[in-house]
Amino acid sequence: xKQKPLSTDSEWTFELLEKYTTEIAKIAEEFGLxxxxxxxxxxxxxxxxxxxxxxxxxxxxNHWSYGKQxxxxxxxxxxxxxxxxxEIVINSDPCISYLMEENTMTMQALVIAHACYGHNxxxxxxxxxxxxxxxxxxxxxxxxxxxxxxxxxxxxxxDEVEAILDSCHAIMNYGVxxxxxxxxxxPEEERKRQKEREAYSQQQINDLxxxxxxxxxxxxxxxEKRFPEEPQExxxxxxxxxxxxxxxxxxxxxRIVRKIAQYFYPQRQTQVMNEGWACYWHHFLLNTMYDRxxxxxxxxxxxxxxxxxxxxxxxxxSEYYSGINPYTLGFHMMTDIRRICENPTAEDKxxxxxxxxxxxxxxxxxxxxxxxxxxxxxxxxxxxxMRDLKLFNILDDDDNSDIxxxxxxxxxGYHELREHLSAQYNLGNNEPNIQVYSxxxxxxxxxxxxxxxxxxxxxxxxxxxxxxxxxxxxxxFDVHLHSMEGDKAEQSFxxxxxxxxx
Amino acid sequence: xxxxxxxxxxxKKKSTVNRQRFLRRYQQRIKKAVSEAIDKRSITDMDKGEQxxxxxxxxxxxxxxxxxxxxxxRVLPGNDQFxxxxxxxxPRNGQGQGGAGQGASDSGDGMDEFAFQIxxxxxxxFMFEDLELPNLxxxxxxxxxxxxxxxxxxSNEGNPGKxxxxxxxxxxxxxxxxxxxxxxxxxxxxxxxxxxxxxxxxKEADDxxxxxxxxxxxxxxxxxxxxEAQELQTKIKRVPWLDDFDLKYNLHVKHPLPxxxxxxxCIMDVSGSMDQNTKDIAKRFFxxxxxxxxxxYERTEVVFIRHHTSAKxxxxxxFFYSRETxxxxxxxxxxxxxxxxxxxxxxxxxxxxxxQASDGDNWNDDSSVCYKLLTEKLLHKLQYFSYIEITSRxxxxxxxxxxxxxxxxxxxFAMKQLEDTADIYPVFRQxxxxxxL
Numbered sequence: 007x008k009q010k011p012l013s014t015d016s017e018w019t020f021e022l023l024e025k026y027t028t029e030i031a032k033i034a035e036e037f038g039l040x041x042x043x044x045x046x047x048x049x050x051x052x053x054x055x056x057x058x059x060x061x062x063x064x065x066x067x068n069h070w071s072y073g074k075q076x077x078x079x080x081x082x083x084x085x086x087x088x089x090x091x092x093e094i095v096i097n098s099d100p101c102i103s104y105l106m107e108e109n110t111m112t113m114q115a116l117v118i119a120h121a122c123y124g125h126n127x128x129x130x131x132x133x134x135x136x137x138x139x140x141x142x143x144x145x146x147x148x149x150x151x152x153x154x155x156x157x158x159x160x161x162x163x164x165d166e167v168e169a170i171l172d173s174c175h176a177i178m179n180y181g182v183x184x185x186x187x188x189x190x191x192x193p194e195e196e197r198k199r200q201k202e203r204e205a206y207s208q209q210q211i212n213d214l215x216x217x218x219x220x221x222x223x224x225x226x227x228x229x230e231k232r233f234p235e236e237p238q239e240x241x242x243x244x245x246x247x248x249x250x251x252x253x254x255x256x257x258x259x260x261r262i263v264r265k266i267a268q269y270f271y272p273q274r275q276t277q278v279m280n281e282g283w284a285c286y287w288h289h290f291l292l293n294t295m296y297d298r299x300x301x302x303x304x305x306x307x308x309x310x311x312x313x314x315x316x317x318x319x320x321x322x323x324s325e326y327y328s329g330i331n332p333y334t335l336g337f338h339m340m341t342d343i344r345r346i347c348e349n350p351t352a353e354d355k356x357x358x359x360x361x362x363x364x365x366x367x368x369x370x371x372x373x374x375x376x377x378x379x380x381x382x383x384x385x386x387x388x389x390x391x392m393r394d395l396k397l398f399n400i401l402d403d404d405d406n407s408d409i410x411x412x413x414x415x416x417x418x419g420y421h422e423l424r425e426h427l428s429a430q431y432n433l434g435n436n437e438p439n440i441q442v443y444s445x446x447x448x449x450x451x452x453x454x455x456x457x458x459x460x461x462x463x464x465x466x467x468x469x470x471x472x473x474x475x476x477x478x479x480x481x482x483f484d485v486h487l488h489s490m491e492g493d494k495a496e497q498s499f500x501x502x503x504x505x506x507x508x
Numbered sequence: 509x510x511x512x513x514x515x516x517x518x519x520k521k522k523s524t525v526n527r528q529r530f531l532r533r534y535q536q537r538i539k540k541a542v543s544e545a546i547d548k549r550s551i552t553d554m555d556k557g558e559q560x561x562x563x564x565x566x567x568x569x570x571x572x573x574x575x576x577x578x579x580x581x582r583v584l585p586g587n588d589q590f591x592x593x594x595x596x597x598x599p600r601n602g603q604g605q606g607g608a609g610q611g612a613s614d615s616g617d618g619m620d621e622f623a624f625q626i627x628x629x630x631x632x633x634f635m636f637e638d639l640e641l642p643n644l645x646x647x648x649x650x651x652x653x654x655x656x657x658x659x660x661x662x663s664n665e666g667n668p669g670k671x672x673x674x675x676x677x678x679x680x681x682x683x684x685x686x687x688x689x690x691x692x693x694x695x696x697x698x699x700x701x702x703x704x705x706x707x708x709x710x711k712e713a714d715d716x717x718x719x720x721x722x723x724x725x726x727x728x729x730x731x732x733x734x735x736e737a738q739e740l741q742t743k744i745k746r747v748p749w750l751d752d753f754d755l756k757y758n759l760h761v762k763h764p765l766p767x768x769x770x771x772x773x774c775i776m777d778v779s780g781s782m783d784q785n786t787k788d789i790a791k792r793f794f795x796x797x798x799x800x801x802x803x804x805y806e807r808t809e810v811v812f813i814r815h816h817t818s819a820k821x822x823x824x825x826x827f828f829y830s831r832e833t834x835x836x837x838x839x840x841x842x843x844x845x846x847x848x849x850x851x852x853x854x855x856x857x858x859x860x861x862x863x864q865a866s867d868g869d870n871w872n873d874d875s876s877v878c879y880k881l882l883t884e885k886l887l888h889k890l891q892y893f894s895y896i897e898i899t900s901r902x903x904x905x906x907x908x909x910x911x912x913x914x915x916x917x918x919x920x921f922a923m924k925q926l927e928d929t930a931d932i933y934p935v936f937r938q939x940x941x942x943x944x945l
Contacts, residue, residue, distance in 0.1 A: 045513065046513065047513045048515060055523070056522040059523055059526070070533045071569055072529075073529050073530030076527055076530075320586070330583070398587040399581060399582070414587055416592070440572055461581075463579070466573040466575035469570045
């Protein structure tokens with residue numbers, strides 16, 4: 007018996023949404039997608055703008071920067087310069103996805119497949135998300151953060167709180183502790199612990215800054231010892247624990263920003279994989295629906311048009327070019343892995359002896375679980391795909407007069423291309439590597455940060471000065487930043503700026 | 509497993525607070541932009557103090573970033589012409605063929621103007637921000653539409669919906685205590701006595717030293733006490749747990765709310781000398797004043813009076829657009845205004861404002877009449893009288909007569925000369941500038 011299509015026109019209804027979700031879920035299960043339960047919320051475009059401007063957090067504390075974001079989204083949306091995203095999905099348990107009411111049935115089905123099964127299973131499976139975020143407690147934590155900050159505003163005034171938040175936001179990317187896993191706790195517990203922390207940490211700070219004279223022998227010992235003993239990469243954590251002048255509530259705010267930074271940390275590292283995985287699955291799920299007769303030809307036409315739009319990669323010399331499209335790269339890599347599993351060529355067998363000819367479902371699942379963008383590209387980018395995308399690498403060295411093409415998509419260039427592309431997704435290379443180097447504990451309490459240069463790249467002048475003012479606000483005493491090439495300081499910044507000697 | 513939830517009816521204004529925060533933060537700049545939008549003259553409240561280095565309250569949120577320079581590699585898609593070791597000319601100043609350095613950074617650099625919309629309400633807020641209405645606002649009890657229910661303690665009567673449970677139970681409790689205290693005290697004594705008697709009995713039974721007579725007595729006593737105890741207990745039980753007069757109700761009383769209201773008289777000369785352009789300027793001035801009053805009072809009414817040799821109360825359309833010819837007698841309008849005031853707008857209830865626009869023409873004899881009328885009859889009833897003369901010619905008798913009034917009533921009277929549209933807002937600001945205390 008021939009299957010009747012679920013729907014034939016483009017209007018969606020709640021019954022249809024349910025039917026589609028059920029069918030998509032069945033296929034997803036068949037192919038082993040493991041997901042959190044889905045909570046699908048239908049919202050209007052204004053609500054979508056709201057969701058947009060709070061960086062995808064369903065509940066955010068109040069801050070002017072979100073207002074700025076909102077105003078600019080609203081402005082460009084109203085002028086028709088920009089369409090809104092079809093969906094937003096939140097890494098939580100249950101996994102919350104927003105669908106816009108303006109979407110057609112086809113788009114809703116696409117979004118359900120993409121977000122509710124693609125992204126959702128990625129959140130649940132990928133090792134970074136598993137170890138860095140706790141989907142079941144994030145909503146609770148955000149509620150705690152919002153209430154706490156609102157309370158602080160009542161007690162200390164909006165301006166004070168805003169100032170601290172500004173400073174924290176400026177160094178938000180330096181708030182990740184890469185080696186320790188946070189433990190999930192409930193909001194009540196969080197509140198209780200917060201009180202304890204408040205009392206305890208103040209005591210600790212006081213101890214560090216103790217002014218009681220120390221004995222001679224101790225003194226020499228302490229002078230030799232640098233504080234902190236090892237450079238610290240987590241600036242926010244360092245300030246939370248050691249900044250001498252912060253009030254307990256200010257420390258708690260530093261902590262809140264740090265926690266939120268940590269929650270978003272995996273998303274920043276898995277953009278290509280996450281989108282690629284979701285695109286691959288919406289493509290696969292909807293095509294399977296078509297094969298089984300659940301959807302019409304018209305549905306597929308609309309779907310394919312939108313799908314190709316999403317994964318379009320403009321070439322480097324196009325006016326639309328703005329970097330490599332993560333959707334394109336991710337989708338093609340996922341598709342390519344399946345191809346290697348099912349129809350390996352001689353080249354594939356040489357490059358990927360482990361996966362050529364294996365079961366594609368398990369191989370894809372393995373890739374999704376155990377990699378981040380950087381390692382995923384290094385492991386799975388195939389010569390065929392480099393040829394298809396016509397990748398080439400350029401070197402722009404300020405020691406040379408010209409830009410040099412160092413590798414293209416040919417036999418001699420594959421390895422180099424792959425390494426460079428992979429490095430491009432290494433957050434450590436993209437963001438200046440800045441660490442707390444020392445604190446003059448016995449002297450003027452000044453803080454020294456070091457920037458360790460990568461490929462001789464300097465720090466940008468104006469911005470660095472601005473950020474240092476924020477660091478200075480958190481630290482309370484003089485702050486120095488040296489940009490180090492080896493052992494030599496190439497640039498130095500100080501805040502507050504010292505008057506230049508005439 | 510999936511739940512589908514319709515959230516479309518949830519509030520849409522989640523970002524309102526953040527938006528306000530943003531406006532609040534950039535208040536100074538927005539205010540400046542607003543006043544520059546209306547005129548070139550801006551209120552600069554630059555405070556030159558000591559130099560302290562603080563984060564510039566700037567719209568960009570700075571982060572640590574790489575500058576240009578050093579060694580950059582970049583993988584690009586869509587190779588159409590290059591082979592290995594090709595050299596490419598370095599594009600001048602970045603924006604070349606999307607390659608050099610940080611060309612594709614998505615943050616910061618590109619935007620030089622951050623544009624956004626503010627609502628009319630917000631616009632007016634900024635526009636009138638440091639203006640004030642001279643001469644305080646009268647608030648009057650109107651007795652009509654505005655009431656508020658306020659809590660006024662507890663009463664013994666009320667409707668069941670307003671029962672105050674805590675108070676009711678508390679009074680029931682005290683009533684029960686009061687009614688049973690004596691009985692319970694007696695009951696306690698009886699119980700104690702019984703206990704003692706029983707102990708005694710037990711003791712005697714243990715010692716086997718029973719005195720039969722005493723025993724009999726005691727048995728009787730015990731029975732009597734027990735009966736009494738039983739009776740007392742029934743009586744105590746009979747006291748009702750909750751009685752009608754225990755019930756207490758929250759009391760709310762109707763409280764009238766004072767309301768402020770203003771009436772604005774627009775007086776304009778429509779004699780032949782006033783052309784459409786002059787009227788237009790006058791209209792804009794009236795409009796500005798109207799908006800301003802509306803923000804300060806809960807109710808604002810407008811009365812339009814136009815005059816040439818005789819005055820007439822008209823509607824807005826007629827006021828601005830019909831034309832008549834003839835001479836000018838200003839006092840006719842003032843007379844009419846005085847009449848309207850006495851019949852309809854009692855100064856004890858209304859805040860009365862008047863704005864008069866004219867090109868300065870008046871019958872020579874009439875100006876002194878105006879002076880008398882204003883000083884003797886009108887000005888003490890008004891909150892404020894503003895006169896604008898829209899002319900580029902020399903002043904005439906009316907201006908001089910009003911000049912005298914200004915000397916006598918500097919607080920309630922103001923006059924300014926306007927030449928063209930660009931003057932309106934500055935003049936308006938001058939008229940209503942907050943006065944330093």
